[in-house]
Amino acid sequence: MTRDSISKNALKVLDRLHQSGYASYLVGGGVRDALLDKNPKDFDVATDASPDEVRSLFRNSRIIGRRFRLVHVVFGRDIVEVATFRADHDSGTGGEVGRDGRILRDNVFGSIEDDARRRDFTVNALYYNIEDNSVVDFVSGIADLESGIFRLLGDPVQRCEEDPVRVLRAARLSAKLNFTVEAETHSAMLNTAPLLSLTPPARMFEEMLKLFQGGYAVASYKKLVEYDLLRYIFPQTAERLTAKLTDESESQTSKEEEFILAGLTNTDARVQNEQPITPAYLLAFMIWEGVYRNALERVERSEQPVEALINAADQLLPVQQKSTAVPKRFSIPMREIWTMQPRLEQMSGTRALSLMENRRFRAAYDFLCLRAEFDEALVDCASWWTEVQELAHDEQIEFVSSKPVVVANWGEVQKKKRRGRKFSRHRRGKPQNS
Numbered sequence: 001m002t003r004d005s006i007s008k009n010a011l012k013v014l015d016r017l018h019q020s021g022y023a024s025y026l027v028g029g030g031v032r033d034a035l036l037d038k039n040p041k042d043f044d045v046a047t048d049a050s051p052d053e054v055r056s057l058f059r060n061s062r063i064i065g066r067r068f069r070l071v072h073v074v075f076g077r078d079i080v081e082v083a084t085f086r087a088d089h090d091s092g093t094g095g096e097v098g099r100d101g102r103i104l105r106d107n108v109f110g111s112i113e114d115d116a117r118r119r120d121f122t123v124n125a126l127y128y129n130i131e132d133n134s135v136v137d138f139v140s141g142i143a144d145l146e147s148g149i150f151r152l153l154g155d156p157v158q159r160c161e162e163d164p165v166r167v168l169r170a171a172r173l174s175a176k177l178n179f180t181v182e183a184e185t186h187s188a189m190l191n192t193a194p195l196l197s198l199t200p201p202a203r204m205f206e207e208m209l210k211l212f213q214g215g216y217a218v219a220s221y222k223k224l225v226e227y228d229l230l231r232y233i234f235p236q237t238a239e240r241l242t243a244k245l246t247d248e249s250e251s252q253t254s255k256e257e258e259f260i261l262a263g264l265t266n267t268d269a270r271v272q273n274e275q276p277i278t279p280a281y282l283l284a285f286m287i288w289e290g291v292y293r294n295a296l297e298r299v300e301r302s303e304q305p306v307e308a309l310i311n312a313a314d315q316l317l318p319v320q321q322k323s324t325a326v327p328k329r330f331s332i333p334m335r336e337i338w339t340m341q342p343r344l345e346q347m348s349g350t351r352a353l354s355l356m357e358n359r360r361f362r363a364a365y366d367f368l369c370l371r372a373e374f375d376e377a378l379v380d381c382a383s384w385w386t387e388v389q390e391l392a393h394d395e396q397i398e399f400v401s402s403k404p405v406v407v408a409n410w411g412e413v414q415k416k417k418r419r420g421r422k423f424s425r426h427r428r429g430k431p432q433n434s
């Protein structure tokens with residue numbers, strides 16, 4: 001491994017620590033990915049300097065964390081995380097383990113070898129020494145890296161019990177690296193997975209973002225399904241996808257899964273192309289089907305579509321929040337993406353243009369296009385919006401007045417309802433689109 005695979009900022013931190021007489025190593029995913037010729041996502045530094053000593057070396061730094069006291073060295077939007085070598089929680093004071101075996105506090109300082117052993121997986125416990133460019137390996141991590149094996153350090157069951165999120169990390173990282181999960185690690189994961197339901201929902205939310213926004217969402221999703229872990233992150237979605245009651249619901253199930261996979265494929269492509277992504281959109285499609293079905297039932301019972309979606313979300317989101325705590329800054333735009341759907345489907349004339357001014361329009365339009373991939377009835381409507389966006393403003397006005405929006409699903413439901421009440425003698429079919 002050479003300095004070339006390390007970011008400029010991480011090198012600055014490594015060099016300053018080294019020049020100040022401290023041990024200075026790159027560790028974790030940065031080393032692992034660099035050795036695999038993958039682009040490391042972030043760089044973590046390990047040192048024998050205490051957090052306070054690190055803090056005083058870098059003006060642009062701050063101490064963070066309670067469970068782990070770490071130093072963040074901040075370079076604009078880039079952050080290099082510096083951690084002091086730590087020992088296992090039960091080999092000194094400063095650690096705290098809860099009754100169920102979970103680590104609550106983990107601030108026992110130790111040697112570099114102690115530090116390696118308390119890490120999660122062998123391939124994550126490799127240390128690149130800035131002093132001589134060597135890679136230090138206490139745990140046969142290089143051998144596992146070379147044979148593509150993903151293995152927990154220490155006793156796998158105990159390591160999963162003390163931090164069940166390691167189960168998700170194993171799924172995520174083995175998916176990303178395309179590694180085989182070693183047999184004992186695998187069975188420990190399956191046996192301890194139920195402990196994930198005790199993990200604080202805020203941490204689950206963070207881990208969910210890493211699973212689905214790290215550029216390997218499709219691979220992660222497949223691993224989660226394979227290991228039956230989706231239920232701890234998206235309980236309602238997982239329940240629908242695993243319920244195979246009748247033939248009809250089975251085909252519905254696979255359609256929902258295809259919809260999710262299309263959304264995830266799109267997310268991966270955006271990460272790959274360095275386009276912006278947002279958890280609001282991710283959540284919008286991961287849990288859409290349940291909200292949609294619930295809302296359609298409400299519309300059948302005479303609620304207005306937008307109101308029905310709001311009520312459906314109010315009814316279903318509390319369950320989701322118990323698994324992953326979604327901050328308001330994401331759940332609010334997510335709901336806006338949903339509630340814009342019926343409006344996108346029924347708008348006509350100049351009111352349509354004002355919809356385009358809505359700050360959530362772009363995401364809602366993307367969402368409509370995603371839905372249209374799986375719903376014939378939405379295709380015309382989605383292409384109407386595609387077309388109108390390509391026009392100049394004055395052309396748009398002409399376009400909307402000459403070509404009303406096709407009324408798609410929500411309108412159909414309402415029409416059906418009216419027909420049911422024999423108010424309407426109109427023949428079935430779409431309104432004219434010319």
Ligand code: ATP
Nearest residue numbers: 027028029030041042044118119120124125163166
């Ligand atoms: P990536 O950044 O690509 O998602 P990573 O392995 O670098 O993967 P981070 O969350 O950045 O993951 O963690 C950095 C390192 O800290 C890991 O490689 C591992 O050595 C250690 N680590 C992280 N989480 C845990 C954990 N729950 N238990 C033990 N060690 C952990």
Ligand code: MG
Nearest residue numbers: 028029030042
């Ligand atoms: Mg990392």
